[in-house]
Amino acid sequence: MWMNDPNGMVYYEGEYHLFYQYYPEDTVWGPMHWGHAVSTDLVHWQHLPIALYPDELGYIFSGSAVVDWANSSGFGTDGKPPLVAIFTYHNPELAEAGGKNHEYQGIAWSNDRGRTWTKYAGNPVLPNTQTLQDFRDPKVFWYEPGRKWVLILNLNPGGPQGGSGTQYFVGGFDGTTFSLEEGFKKTLREDGAVWLDAGRDNYAGVTWSDIPPADGGANVLTDTFFPSREFDAISIYSRSGSVRMRGGVIYELNGIWE
Numbered sequence: 068m069w070m071n072d073p074n075g076m077v078y079y080e081g082e083y084h085l086f087y088q089y090y091p092e093d094t095v096w097g098p099m100h101w102g103h104a105v106s107t108d109l110v111h112w113q114h115l116p117i118a119l120y121p122d123e124l125g126y127i128f129s130g131s132a133v134v135d136w137a138n139s140s141g142f143g144t145d146g147k148p149p150l151v152a153i154f155t156y157h158n159p160e161l162a163e164a165g166g167k168n169h170e171y172q173g174i175a176w177s178n179d180r181g182r183t184w185t186k187y188a189g190n191p192v193l194p195n196t197q198t199l200q201d202f203r204d205p206k207v208f209w210y211e212p213g214r215k216w217v218l219i220l221n222l223n224p225g226g227p228q229g230g231s232g233t234q235y236f237v238g239g240f241d242g243t244t245f246s247l248e249e250g251f252k253k254t255l256r257e258d259g260a261v262w263l264d265a266g267r268d269n270y271a272g273v274t275w276s277d278i279p280p281a282d283g284g285a286n287v288l289t290d291t292f293f294p295s296r297e298f299d300a301i302s303i304y305s306r307s308g309s310v311r312m313r314g315g316v317i318y319e320l321n322g323i324w325e
Contacts, residue, residue: 068090072271076132079134084150088100111324128156151175153172155203170203204271206273216240219234229267
């Protein structure tokens with residue numbers, strides 16, 4: 068059915084958790100849920116039950132998740148840290164009424180490695196007091212003074228191959244202000260920005276939380292390809308001269324979903 072923006076990407080106890088915007092009733096956009104899948108290698112995936120359902124506060128829009136190692140939320144039990152998700156509620160009734168306070172932030176937590184989730188009874192934890200029409204997609208992190216930080220910026224249009232794109236900037240963060248690192252700025256573009264992905268229409272980019280030491284910054288290209296017919300034949304040709312087929316082997320790929 069309908070699925071888009073990845074959400075709540077977090078690594079915990081050997082598993083990569085991938086949540087995503089999901090409407091399980093149709094192939095077109097509808098009331099958003101958080102779908103859920105896990106992987107141990109980022110190649111093979113296992114579907115899990117829906118993590119977050121819409122409720123009286125609204126649809127479940129994009130957000131993020133972290134391991135609360137210090138149990139600063141107080142949701143942890145038996146000495147184990149909880150997984151905590153923060154997400155945007157989108158209230159369709161308020162939106163249809165023409166108001167501009169229909170998006171606000173809620174939280175939920177899990178004490179069983181993300182298998183089941185409990186929404187906080189005091190939601191929303193961050194109300195839309197400024198009546199902002201677009202007030203969504205929170206990204207949570209644990210602030211420790213003195214680390215380097217990466218600022219991610221999604222924009223449309225302006226991507227390297229047309230359409231949407233995601234840039235990032237390296238700098239410092241004092242809890243209030245982000246400052247671009249001079250060395251980073253001098254070695255790259257004039258404004259210090261680099262493209263996170265060179266594919267077309269890369270948008271709503273989010274990063275993994277608590278990921279293991281996540282390949283030295285290799286280039287990445289992600290693209291979506293919609294074939295117009297089945298791929299059931301291979302053609303070999305030459306633009307000049309001739310081609311002789313001496314043999315070959317075709318390997319069928321295994322599926323990545325369990």
